[in-house]
Amino acid sequence: MNILELEKRLNEKLSPQLIKDYAPNGLQVEGKSEIKRIVTGVTASQALIDRAVELNADALLVHHGYFWKGEPEPIRGMKGKRIRTLIKNDINLLGYHLPLDIHPELGNNAELARLLEITVEGGLERHPQSVAMFGRLAQPMTGQEFAEKIAHVLNRAPLHIAPDDANKLIETVGWCTGGGQDYIELAAQNGLDAFISGEISERTTYSAREQDIHYFAAGHHATERYGIKALGEWLAQEYGFEVEFVDIDNPV
Structure with a gap:
């Protein structure tokens, strides 16, 4: 082609x-x-x-x-x-970049939801181009259980910042792969139990503790491996290209 x-x-x-x-x-x-x-x-x-x-x-x-x-x-x-x-x-x-983050089938957000078995309910920004999503777990989990699930799926232990009530169960989740940590504010405003992003900022810790929401920093690279991989697989299946995904290690 x-x-x-x-x-x-x-x-x-x-x-x-x-x-x-x-x-x-x-x-x-x-x-x-x-x-x-x-x-x-x-x-x-x-x-x-x-x-x-x-x-x-x-x-x-x-x-x-x-x-x-x-x-x-x-x-x-x-x-x-x-x-x-x-x-x-x-x-x-x-x-x-962002078009791959938000794509409803092949995007980073969609792939992270699939891997973590989150049922997508919509965009946090309430429009089709929202770069942050929210959804629901099939069964409520503790913060520790969800952290262990993330670690298993992404092969990378997340940083977990718990709210003041560390025993608060997680059923509703917001997420934005990569550098989407500031969407935690919108997640908290919408009453979600947890928020996931790739990166964390110093201020994110206080947002989680003071707004009664679990936060998981799962790694920018780790949360964004899967959209580009899915896009390549789509090209191979749809058009017959020879496609190889190469994962260059990045701990961030």
């Missing part, structure tokens, strides 16, 4: 035009025209690019690409080396 046709199919699936984002979505660095082999991964780090080179990828498809708002514009240093490697090896880079 031609790279521009691949970008078109991805845009049709993810609808990036419907959400304001912090980086361009779609084709970010252009390489060869015809695409057969695709490598997917969370972040377009040098390690992931090098692996894509080793695997003879025609395209690298990621959640965290380049050209973020506010970043230095010159293509030099680390940024320069990454882009030079892509261009030298004729590898296309495609990135989808």
Whole structure:
């Protein structure tokens, strides 16, 4: 498939035009025209690019690409080396950020809910492009039980901040993968029992303790492995691409 046709199919699936984002979505660095082999991964780090080179990828498809708002514009240093490697090896880079977070079938939020067996009930922001979700567990759990479930599913122990009533059971849950910790305020306002995000801020601890809500910081990378993996699997099934997901270890 031609790279521009691949970008078109991805845009049709993810609808990036419907959400304001912090980086361009779609084709970010252009390489060869015809695409057969695709490598997917969370972040377009040098390690992931090098692996894509080793695997003879025609395209690298990621959640965290380049050209973020506010970043230095010159293509030099680390940024320069990454882009030079892509261009030298004729590898296309495609990135989808918020559109992949929120996609109802393949998105990071949807995948995290599936893995944790949460029934999705809607968006915390009460509109179709909400980047934070809420739902319900099949059976109430203690904070410790839910922390153990997260650790088992993501292969990473979460940081659990309990409310003042540490014995409060969890039935309703809000979540936002990655850097969505400040949605804890909206989760608390809606009376949810718990909130999950990837990252935590200093202020999040006090929000959880003072607003009677369990909080779980499960890791930015750990919570965002699954959307890009699902997107790659969809491309393989739908269009017959050779797709390989590469998970570059990241403890954050």
